[in-house]
Amino acid sequence: MIDEPLYPIAVLIDELKNEDIQLRLNSIWRLSMIARALGEERTQKELIPFLSENNDDDDEVLLAMAEELGVFITMLAFWSMIGAQMREQDMVEYFIPLVKRLAAGEWFTARVSSCGLFHIAYSSAPEALKTELRTIYRQLCQDDMPMVSRSAATNLGIIATTVEAAHLKAEIMSIFEELTNDIIRPVIAIDATHLKSKTRGVLLVAVCKDGNEMIYPLSFGFANSECSKSWTWFLKQLHDVILHPELVLIVSDRHTGISNGMRAIFPNSAHVVCAYHLANNLKQHCKKQGDVIYHYYHAAYAYRVEKFDRVMAELKSIHPSIHPKVYDELLEA
Template identity: 75%
Template sequence: MAMIDEPLYPIAVLIDELKNEDIQLRLNSIRKLSTIARALGEERTRKELIPFLSENNDDDDEVLLAMAEELGVFIPYVGGVEHANVLLPPLETLCIVEETCVRDKAVESLCRIGAQMREQDLVEFFIPLLKRLAAGEWFTARVSSCGLFHIAYPSAPEALKTELRALYGQLCQDDMPMVRRSAATNLGKFAATVEAPHLKVDIMSMFDDLTRDDQDSVRLLAVEGCAALGKLLEPQDCVAHILPVIVNFSQVDHVL
């Protein structure tokens, strides 16, 4: 089997392997998704393969990780950027799974796809996905959502931008420390897309909240973002907002 040229590899066998009980066979087939897609053609890939992957209930993290990675480079196989939105549903599902590395790869792939999507498609498809994740019942969905705001925000209409800033503020105050950690980690990337007046008011308010969090890990992640925020602010605003935080933390470290 290994000696057969990949383009001649039976597509039916690959698709069957996606459902096989043997993890190694499923993994092998996931890593050949581009081969399957080329054989099916763009339309059948959109209408058959991607929906099949969206409904895939595989519970093996290695298979899910490989799928998240493959889908991130799948735009050419579904017919280009005008059809990129069809790749969002399976990745949205992967953003909710328990395994962190799978979620991180799904977010990375969503960012890669979102960065290429047309503005109207971001508003119609990507931002609703982001809002669903941010309001998700499972904390894993909310954790994943924090890494997508910087892709969605620049294309949003003004009213939607206001909603997205408010939504991020809610994530900064989420009941689950894991969500607040993700919000702290991604704040710098989101801040870089926010307009100056809102940066000084909304973003700095979120930053102040995170630096006062009752969890050490959240506070430390927020402080690690000082440099990124400092580059975006005017000198006088750095002195007012960033410097006191740095001084406070250095004194705490000294006491400890």
């Protein structure tokens, strides 16, 4: 019979080496359960070192790992416990430099980990270092990697309870407003469909997603045809009921009427083209090159510039004539 405490780590090792990315993701999503089965000591001595040595994987797996490891801080409270028990001199000499090194790490996983330690470092830091720590934390909130800025946003609440009242209003609330405008920017998708009833015409719609990832209609309208005039009219009605239209991100296809309407009605709002529509356009030009769409989606969903460049380089080596077309499409998405 397999020794029960050894079994979870053995399964983890097997699944993390599997070629099927879904199996690797399933294994990562069970990390918390595996850590509880191993206990605090074995998790610190065996599981975490194993994960540190086996982190060369796809972005989707690394993102899932970073999110799961965030739970380890509250579950193990390892560095937090150490920091809370250290003297101020030791904090300045050892702990705060550790947090700063993590925050400046090249890999996003290190920067994600640092976000959960800043409140410990800050509470015992001298005034000069507190200013530096607040500056570094703001930079983490503005990080180009969404998983880093999300981790910083998640820990912003406990940071707010740690900083002094004067800095809370002047700096932390400012960071919160920036995150609100950037990370949780409202997204509206607009599209049209042709009606086949007796009256004909076109149905114009704007939809959003709620907190349960369910799509709901925001507004709709009927027009005789899909043209610049009808889209400008529809977007004007939509604009008038949005409190801060300049903060909205609108997703659509490439229809000329939408582009003209956006320039006229939403000149200060972000407007991007749906990756799905762009993929359908590519399919028309690459009917005999099915692997082009494969590379397109891998590049479109890349979290790191390095992966994007690697996928595009692979595509260029296979289809050099198609590469510029795909590259231009992705820049528009």
